[in-house]
Amino acid sequence: MKFGVLRFPGSCDEVDAQLAAGRVGEAVLLWHRDRDLQGCDAIIVPGGFSYGDYLRAGAIARFSPMMEEVIAFARDGGLVLGICNGFQVLCEAGLLPGALLQNTNRRFTSRQVRLEVVNSETPFTLACAPGELLSVPAKHGSGRYYAPDDQIDAMEAAGQVVVRYAPGDCFNGSARDIAGVCNQAGNVFGLMPHPEHAVDPLTGSTDGLRIFESMAMAAEGVRG
Amino acid sequence: MADAGLPTVEEAMALGLTRGEYELVCEKLDRPPNQVELAMFSLLWSEHCAYKHSKKLLMTLPTEGEFVVMGPGENAGAVDVGDGLVCAFKVESHNHPSAVEPFQGAATGVGGILRDIFAIGARPIAVLDSLRFGDPGTSERSRFLLDGAVSGIGHYGNSIGVPTVGGEVYFEEPYEQNCLVNAMALGLGEREKLVRSAAAGIGNILVLYGASTGRDGIGGASVLASAELGELSEDKRPTVQVGDPFEESKLLECSLELLEAGLIVALQDLGAAGLTSSASEMASKGEVGIDIDVAKVPLREADMEPFEIMVSESQERMLCVVEPGKLDTVIALTDKWEVHGTAIGTVTDTGQMRIFRGEELVGEMPVVALVDDCPLYDLDPAPPAAPIYPPPTATLDPAADLRQALLALIASPNIASRRPLFEQYDSIVQSRTVRRPEESDAAVLQLPGGRGLAVSIDGNGRKVAADPYRGTIGVVLECASNLACAGAQPLGTTNNLNFGNPEKPHIAWQLTEAVRGLGEACRALEAPIVGGNVSLYNEGASGPIYPTPVIGMVGRLPDVTRAGRLGFAREGDAIALVGRFSPALPASELARLRGEALPDGLPDVDIAAVRATQEAVRDAVREGALSSAHDIAEGGLLVAIAESCLAGDVGATLDLGACEDAWSALFGEAPGGFVVSGDPSAIARLAEHTDVDVIGAVGGDRLHVRAGDGEANATLAELREAHRALARLFP
Amino acid sequence: MRVRVLVRPKAGILDPQGVAVEQALPALGFGGVTDVRIGRLIELEVDDPAQVDEMCRKLLANPLVEDYEVQLLDGAAGTAS
Amino acid sequence: MRVRVLVRPKAGILDPQGVAVEQALPALGFGGVTDVRIGRLIELEVDDPAQVDEMCRKLLANPLVEDYEVQLLDGAAGTAS
Numbered sequence A: 001m002k003f004g005v006l007r008f009p010g011s012c013d014e015v016d017a018q019l020a021a022g023r024v025g026e027a028v029l030l031w032h033r034d035r036d037l038q039g040c041d042a043i044i045v046p047g048g049f050s051y052g053d054y055l056r057a058g059a060i061a062r063f064s065p066m067m068e069e070v071i072a073f074a075r076d077g078g079l080v081l082g083i084c085n086g087f088q089v090l091c092e093a094g095l096l097p098g099a100l101l102q103n104t105n106r107r108f109t110s111r112q113v114r115l116e117v118v119n120s121e122t123p124f125t126l127a128c129a130p131g132e133l134l135s136v137p138a139k140h141g142s143g144r145y146y147a148p149d150d151q152i153d154a155m156e157a158a159g160q161v162v163v164r165y166a167p168g169d170c171f172n173g174s175a176r177d178i179a180g181v182c183n184q185a186g187n188v189f190g191l192m193p194h195p196e197h198a199v200d201p202l203t204g205s206t207d208g209l210r211i212f213e214s215m216a217m218a219a220e221g222v223r224g
Numbered sequence B: 001m002a003d004a005g006l007p008t009v010e011e012a013m014a015l016g017l018t019r020g021e022y023e024l025v026c027e028k029l030d031r032p033p034n035q036v037e038l039a040m041f042s043l044l045w046s047e048h049c050a051y052k053h054s055k056k057l058l059m060t061l062p063t064e065g066e067f068v069v070m071g072p073g074e075n076a077g078a079v080d081v082g083d084g085l086v087c088a089f090k091v092e093s094h095n096h097p098s099a100v101e102p103f104q105g106a107a108t109g110v111g112g113i114l115r116d117i118f119a120i121g122a123r124p125i126a127v128l129d130s131l132r133f134g135d136p137g138t139s140e141r142s143r144f145l146l147d148g149a150v151s152g153i154g155h156y157g158n159s160i161g162v163p164t165v166g167g168e169v170y171f172e173e174p175y176e177q178n179c180l181v182n183a184m185a186l187g188l189g190e191r192e193k194l195v196r197s198a199a200a201g202i203g204n205i206l207v208l209y210g211a212s213t214g215r216d217g218i219g220g221a222s223v224l225a226s227a228e229l230g231e232l233s234e235d236k237r238p239t240v241q242v243g244d245p246f247e248e249s250k251l252l253e254c255s256l257e258l259l260e261a262g263l264i265v266a267l268q269d270l271g272a273a274g275l276t277s278s279a280s281e282m283a284s285k286g287e288v289g290i291d292i293d294v295a296k297v298p299l300r301e302a303d304m305e306p307f308e309i310m311v312s313e314s315q316e317r318m319l320c321v322v323e324p325g326k327l328d329t330v331i332a333l334t335d336k337w338e339v340h341g342t343a344i345g346t347v348t349d350t351g352q353m354r355i356f357r358g359e360e361l362v363g364e365m366p367v368v369a370l371v372d373d374c375p376l377y378d379l380d381p382a383p384p385a386a387p388i389y390p391p392p393t394a395t396l397d398p399a400a401d402l403r404q405a406l407l408a409l410i411a412s413p414n415i416a417s418r419r420p421l422f423e424q425y426d427s428i429v430q431s432r433t434v435r436r437p438e439e440s441d442a443a444v445l446q447l448p449g450g451r452g453l454a455v456s457i458d459g460n461g462r463k464v465a466a467d468p469y470r471g472t473i474g475v476v477l478e479c480a481s482n483l484a485c486a487g488a489q490p491l492g493t494t495n496n497l498n499f500g501n502p503e504k505p506h507i508a509w510q511l512t513e514a515v516r517g518l519g520e521a522c523r524a525l526e527a528p529i530v531g532g533n534v535s536l537y538n539e540g541a542s543g544p545i546y547p548t549p550v551i552g553m554v555g556r557l558p559d560v561t562r563a564g565r566l567g568f569a570r571e572g573d574a575i576a577l578v579g580r581f582s583p584a585l586p587a588s589e590l591a592r593l594r595g596e597a598l599p600d601g602l603p604d605v606d607i608a609a610v611r612a613t614q615e616a617v618r619d620a621v622r623e624g625a626l627s628s629a630h631d632i633a634e635g636g637l638l639v640a641i642a643e644s645c646l647a648g649d650v651g652a653t654l655d656l657g658a659c660e661d662a663w664s665a666l667f668g669e670a671p672g673g674f675v676v677s678g679d680p681s682a683i684a685r686l687a688e689h690t691d692v693d694v695i696g697a698v699g700g701d702r703l704h705v706r707a708g709d710g711e712a713n714a715t716l717a718e719l720r721e722a723h724r725a726l727a728r729l730f731p
Numbered sequence C, D: 001m002r003v004r005v006l007v008r009p010k011a012g013i014l015d016p017q018g019v020a021v022e023q024a025l026p027a028l029g030f031g032g033v034t035d036v037r038i039g040r041l042i043e044l045e046v047d048d049p050a051q052v053d054e055m056c057r058k059l060l061a062n063p064l065v066e067d068y069e070v071q072l073l074d075g076a077a078g079t080a081s
């Protein structure tokens, strides 16, 4: 299992994602200006402030050469995980539905949250039990998930709402407490909280590992 | 050189030089300085750059020790943390810019201290902040400043991917007109790869990279750092510097990659006094000359004068020295990171700073005159004849009982939970943070190989105002106590001396006494000073700030999995008061709530005894023998216990036995006291090494204490509610 | 040619900054203010103003949540989305 | 009355957003764009438009780093700071 973690100018959590993914497989950094996916089985678009989050979070990064390759990879069914800023990039790139707006509290907020696994059958949540609560940190200023109501209805029906904030834990005002969504095909997943910061008992919880383990299981399945 | 229109002595004085200093400049040059030269001298001879009122004092501080790799003088100090790694760290102030524009002032303060860290070749791994404002309850301006400073720090640190792992904030009336915003940063580097800032190699090339140069902060260093804020007229206000963390993150990665590839000879950030100070100091340290062509400097505004280019304080710029053969590779790397480098000068053997605009020579000064010849002044210290500070405004009902006092203390802005602040900071990025804010008295970061670093930043202006010497000792001891509770041994210390106008004898006395206390405490703890910063002239119309030395200390843990926690953890654990603790109310937080005047002096401190207690607590934490350890600071014993209850979400029952004065026993403050909890046998073992008094047990959902015939009782829910008091400042 | 782009949150989308400003005004003594909306102002110099609309759709605004309006500053009227 | 306030970074003050957007545009296929400045667009409904100028100075703009321009949308021209 080989993960590729994108690196844009202004990325912050790319090494953290590399370390986390490295616990379940091989993980390499991919520079935004290159075009070689280096044979990776899954791509992670990491957290941080690509291009300073200037203009709109994720707006500039999504045009990078490497993102063009990632878009093609995703269209071919490749696994793509977007975390925080990566989620914003994937929405901007049109790989995921919706948009992420400024938190209703108007502040960057960093807090441990509980995530409820709504759909445990995606390639990113295979290793979770339905309804399981994962303790994972969230830290962002623009994490309010928005999509038109009818679209969210359809997404919920189709199992595209993958994780929600547990009651009381949603500080950003997201529609229906949505924390992470996948595309229709299920191979692209974005979430605001940071599973890569929940992989070691020393620095927090280990619940986030489940996301990376799920991806490895899914990738092995595809291969096998 | 054209000598028409030379600046006058009056203009020199408006830039902050004294008449005598101007005359000395003329003597050094053998002629009056032109505009470029005067601008450069006025900056380098400012208090901020030349430390002319503090250098003699600073020379008394201990700077050497077993772990010191780089002491004061370089961009940051560094201590050895084992396995060939060093921790670089330093604290800096951005007080005056933050008073003008708190968001950008605080943001650029963080940007500046981070550049100091990577300028020596260390990757920044943590930021801490130390903040002082007026009373947030009554002062709208203080709330505005607090809100702006906290968002600015978060904006910069979060965006650049360096965790803000700790800090401190206090609210006292003397900071109303002159807030303090200090920021500390830590970095990790390989000992063998540290780089110094001395320019070397005649014929080598100076490359400037990063942001373009605009009119930011022109006059900043001389005007902002050397004049009392109240004297600043509107037209002297410099342009506000705007921070760009995105640019800095590229600058950081590019600088570390340049160093890793061995492409540069020397590296220096551009901070206060911009190109003037960075180039001159590089030349001075390398004992060489430098030629700079300002026409080559990429500008944000086309029409800038040579002197403006030389003094601009535009942020996010670095200067490096490169061998000619490596220039193309260096430029290519700066292009990769989009921080486009430009060759702007050369290293010469002239011993002169020569400034050109194209072919035209527009300034020429001996490096030695610029950097080393600024006169140093002796202070004229004298203790104040009458109290300097009015008593704080009383907010506690004089009839309050112990329980009401406890709840008022827990809700005091100086003690209430800092969560609404630190939740605006990313404290976990880089995956090193083992103890987040409110989990331990010091932040703890993991290092390769299972070891750890602990760091704390502390200050207590009120106590230093009451007794500059003993108060400062108390601050250094508190910082080391915080490390001890995490299980760490101090390796080195940084400090920021925030004081009023040193030309006034009573301020000079505060400064002198504080530095004496600082040196003595650091010597006794073997925690030498490896760097720091001085911020003087912190005064408003109603007087000086409390003298505020801010101390940052870095320590190490052999086994990071055993880092201490401050929260009670297990029902049934014994609670003990540890240390030879002699609590006293004068200058305490309770005295502030009661509106009591500051005492004239504090009790003597036995530093060696405190150190011994710290070592005993540290060793017990390192053995994993204790469930919790917390030092007793603001609010005294009962507040420390309440904090341990809140952090562990469990109550406690205490009986202090016979007790002459329950108020002093419960709320009095002094250095050297700790509250620990653990298995009774572990506490008994601790008693073999230091004074230990078992006073109660962990359990239940309330805090209940009996002291003599006094008694207090509060539920966890009541304590938690009081502790949330700061949340309303951030609606 | 100098071009101005006004980007606004779409009707119906919560604008927390606008709400905060609206709530802060009465305390500062400003009554009678309603419906505050905060967006982005982008001004740029372009060789070819015909490009601007595409630039807006692709980069300067997010059509799912924002409306934009282009104003050509040296005369001529603008186009709105 | 509907009022529009344009808030811009002051001349000479660094505009990191504008710089970043300007540098990114060529790679996105938009050449010939220079001097990008990014500010805020504030639109509000006010009973008394005469108040707006003071509102800008006190709350809507930060006079240390920003200039503002007020446009009355139902006719009449605006005032600039």
Ligand SMILES: Nc1ncnc2c1ncn2[C@@H]1O[C@H](COP(=O)(O)OP(=O)(O)O)[C@@H](O)[C@H]1O
Pocket: B128, B129, B130, B131, B164, B165, B166, B167, B168, B169, B415, B418, B419, B421, B422, B436, B437, B438, B439, B440, B441, B443, B458, B482, B633, B634
């Ligand atoms: N300004 C601040 N920025 C970040 N963290 C802070 C700040 N102030 C306090 N904290 C954190 O909040 C916790 C409690 O702070 P404080 O009560 O000042 O601790 P102490 O009494 O040990 O000095 C610590 O973890 C500290 O690092």
Ligand SMILES: [Mg+2]
Pocket: B441, B482, B631, B633
């Ligand atoms: Mg403490």
